Amino acid sequence: MAAQLAASPPSPQFQLCALPLDAVGLRPQGEPAREEGLHAPGTVQHFVQDRQIYADGDPANHLYKVVSGVVRACKFLNDGRRQIEAFYVEGDVFGFEAGATYTICAEAVTSCTLVAFRRKVVEALAQKDNGLSAQLLAAMLRAFSRTRAHALVLGRRGAAEKVALFLAEWAGHSAGTGLVQLAMTRQDIADFLGLTIETVSRTLTQFERDRLIALPNIRQIQLCNRAALNALAA
Amino acid sequence: MAAQLAASPPSPQFQLCALPLDAVGLRPQGEPAREEGLHAPGTVQHFVQDRQIYADGDPANHLYKVVSGVVRACKFLNDGRRQIEAFYVEGDVFGFEAGATYTICAEAVTSCTLVAFRRKVVEALAQKDNGLSAQLLAAMLRAFSRTRAHALVLGRRGAAEKVALFLAEWAGHSAGTGLVQLAMTRQDIADFLGLTIETVSRTLTQFERDRLIALPNIRQIQLCNRAALNALAA
DNA sequence: CGATTGCTTGATACCTCTCAACCCAGGTGG
DNA sequence: CCACCTGGGTTGAGAGGTATCAAGCAATCG
Numbered sequence A, B: 001m002a003a004q005l006a007a008s009p010p011s012p013q014f015q016l017c018a019l020p021l022d023a024v025g026l027r028p029q030g031e032p033a034r035e036e037g038l039h040a041p042g043t044v045q046h047f048v049q050d051r052q053i054y055a056d057g058d059p060a061n062h063l064y065k066v067v068s069g070v071v072r073a074c075k076f077l078n079d080g081r082r083q084i085e086a087f088y089v090e091g092d093v094f095g096f097e098a099g100a101t102y103t104i105c106a107e108a109v110t111s112c113t114l115v116a117f118r119r120k121v122v123e124a125l126a127q128k129d130n131g132l133s134a135q136l137l138a139a140m141l142r143a144f145s146r147t148r149a150h151a152l153v154l155g156r157r158g159a160a161e162k163v164a165l166f167l168a169e170w171a172g173h174s175a176g177t178g179l180v181q182l183a184m185t186r187q188d189i190a191d192f193l194g195l196t197i198e199t200v201s202r203t204l205t206q207f208e209r210d211r212l213i214a215l216p217n218i219r220q221i222q223l224c225n226r227a228a229l230n231a232l233a234a
Numbered sequence C: 001c002g003a004t005t006g007c008t009t010g011a012t013a014c015c016t017c018t019c020a021a022c023c024c025a026g027g028t029g030g
Numbered sequence D: 001c002c003a004c005c006t007g008g009g010t011t012g013a014g015a016g017g018t019a020t021c022a023a024g025c026a027a028t029c030g
Helices: A119-128 A130-155 A159-171 A186-193 A197-209 A226-233 B119-128 B130-155 B159-171 B186-193 B197-209 B226-233
Strands: A013-017 A042-047 A052-054 A062-068 A071-076 A082-088 A105-108 A112-118 A179-181 A213-217 A220-223 B013-017 B042-047 B052-054 B062-068 B071-076 B082-088 B105-108 B112-118 B179-181 B213-217 B220-223
Touching: A062 A119, A071 A186, A082 A130, A082 A186, A082 B130, A112 A119, A119 A130, A119 B130, A130 A159, A130 B082, A130 B119, A130 B130, A159 A179, A159 A186, A159 A197, A159 A220, A159 A226, A186 A197, A197 A213, B062 B119, B071 B186, B082 B130, B082 B186, B112 B119, B119 B130, B130 B159, B159 B179, B159 B186, B159 B197, B159 B220, B159 B226, B186 B197, B197 B213
Parallel strands: none
Antiparallel strands: A013 A042, A042 A112, A052 A105, A062 A112, A071 A082, A071 A105, A179 A220, A213 A220, B013 B042, B042 B112, B052 B105, B062 B112, B071 B082, B071 B105, B179 B220, B213 B220
16 A cells, blocks of 8 residues: 655765745744854755654654655554644744654655754753744644644545646645646655555546546646635535 | 534623732743732633634634633635634643634633633733743644644544544543543534534444443543554554 | 434445556666 | 647546444443
């Protein structure tokens, strides 16, 4: 069921990051950079496709911000099934945890570039800088909000509904043209929506027959009838 | 499908609350109460069963903390279906939103007592008091964490799995004895798990036949075989 | 006592999963 | 150049599980 067996252990290319926090959007705009902020311990990291960023159970020592590429957060059930909780794209911050360890693992969908911040340092900075606190809070609320929306999708009954909602979500990243560039495989989509790869494939084919979309390329979806898709998404 | 048509408009019994924030757990322990904290604008509110606390789309002006009773956060789809996102019990804080309005509605499952905090005031206090910021962050992380767990449940395939997970979650509230007191109806459970009321009922009956649980009362579930239930929950 | 509400049970239809075959593009090596 | 292999995707047939529709049951309340 769940593919993605070869999640190799993380040993990415590290590189010190002396950028101020605002360069990666964790410091409020307009505030003068403090000494701590200027030499903030953000570390730029590169991950090749399918490399694991952190594992379920690892100590949750970092927050990550996506600079480029796509990341998936996923959980593996003990029978091998996989549930993808979220995809993170440029600008998203992930790695928030209530406890001391990650409760989910993160992997690179495409090869990608991240900036990692030590959690303790971020928290310490937030103690001194209320603006940073606000930024953190806002980033968390965005992540929270998306997870809640995802839960609503998973609760939906039909496959068509789920796929339509998925397309609607990614239509936002298509820069106005209705051409959605998929970074992930069908298996990723299936595990994200709680469906099987076959059902995803069949549903897309059906959408194509119904002239709702076109599939010029295996990783491209042209939205032809947004209204009908949105109606399906209800 | 979705019951709960009669969500009456909110007009609960208001009562000024001059309690310090720590009395309701939003101020860090040990810190001396400041002047603002002492007269914090928390308002105790009572809601009778099934009364709406706030509606989807209302301005998100308050955070709520549950003093007693159970609250459900739910979303109504335009075809009448209902998805319950979470149940909140004593001690839980809810009402977090990334935007200016609520994206979900909240209703009293049982008659319940809440403390409402004006969002702006909480945020203003948090600006002066980093400890409060930390508390807020922690409360949010807990809520976030539970929503993520719920998404994983909804992604699950079988009805038995979902119901077992639901029971496992509420077993924690049963004070050690395996006797789970259900505050909600079967319909609530169904809408929470993304199932129908009939399937929930059948699954519980099957569990009873398999000696996993006993149903002494319609609102009580005695867990007889926690190991087997946990195995089902995987 | 009848009406209502919440729940259970039954029969059937529908949808998705499962298993299997097939297709297609890309890469490799003879 | 072509045969072969591989990975990702599509398509098909059948089984299984859940939704749907309908009826029945028990407790509660006028």
